[in-house]
Amino acid sequence: MKIGIVGGTGEIGQGLSHRLSHVHEVYLGSRDKDKACDISKCTIEELGKVSIKSLCCGATNQEAVDAGDIIVLSINYKHLESTLSTLTGFEDKIVITPINPIGRSDHFYHDPPPEGSAALAVKKLLPESARVVSAFNNIAANRWKEIDTELDYSVAVCSDDAEAKKIVMDLVNEVSKLKAFDAGPLAVSSIVESVTPLVLNIARYNKLKDVGIKFV
């Protein structure tokens, strides 16, 4: 499969390319293609050290969208609208959003747009034929970066497109020890996104690092 990562130089982009580019072609996209190529080169070198051939390459964000069968939006919520406004070609593609709109006062809280969640906002911003799926929301950014660390978490996956959801769940199950769970339609993404400020609060108030969740 071909995976295009918009904002691929961030933690989740680097983490996914390390953990999937031995099997899938990963197009690490960025506004700064040179940076994307540098990070892609690092991934190839790191995996090369353990004799794994990485199918990772640097790209612009638009090239990542054009090349990917699956597009991952690895961007901060506040840059979502401005980033998507510069990109085209999402028609009929599977688009994964791991985006969580989070606010902070004395604690962390879910700060969703009027649509109800970042995923529902993504659906509204993209062409109608784009197959939006929310996944990978509740994994700490730090954990993505630690490429030698196993990711042993549950991943709630939401979509209104049953086939796209199934493809993404299979992809999730390929990443380290992640386990995908069908969380229902895209409307449920509101709760899934809100679990991220919850685990940030749990980490903060219990002096823990990088808390995740498991469904048991």
Place this chain on the structure above:
Amino acid sequence: MKIGIVGGTGEIGQGLSHRLSHVHEVYLGSRDKDKACDISKCTIEELGKVSIKSLCCGATNQEAVDAGDIIVLSINYKHLESTLSTLTGFEDKIVITPINPIGRSDHFYHDPPPEGSAALAVKKLLPESARVVSAFNNIAANRWKEIDTELDYSVAVCSDDAEAKKIVMDLVNEVSKLKAFDAGPLAVSSIVESVTPLVLNIARYNKLKDVGIKFV
């Protein structure tokens, strides 16, 4: 400690009395005192079979409030306001709310009151000196009833009263294998309550039973 359970004949009330009445005096409250006494008698008999003395007794809801140092509101959200309107004497007491306001369309969703959560609504309905703590929200009702089953879950605990929160976290840690986590102020209860419709969706869409969560 003396624990008064309003709506104690429900699943959580029966579960808590089975799991705590060997150490704590549990006042199992109900609108129907006879029913409360019958269920209390069952608990005493069950624990007696394994040579454990149960300090459980049946009561009216008002007697449970009057007797308890800690009050557990084991009631459905839709009966919250009408039940609390019949009861007095919550001043200075620790009040635990495990209540989740849940709606259902094609999926389960969090359906909070204007205050933002059931816990924040409880705080508004009770006297100002009541020490409201949310806990035990995400444990399936069926699991409470299965008294021989270990409860091996994480429990997010929220309150604006640090001392009351600490007392409730200690109590949570006494129940089976539950592990309490400080989730911050009562405002965070909104997310914690919403995790219940999430696990209901996870159970439904993955054909699982009684799904809970662990923070890892």
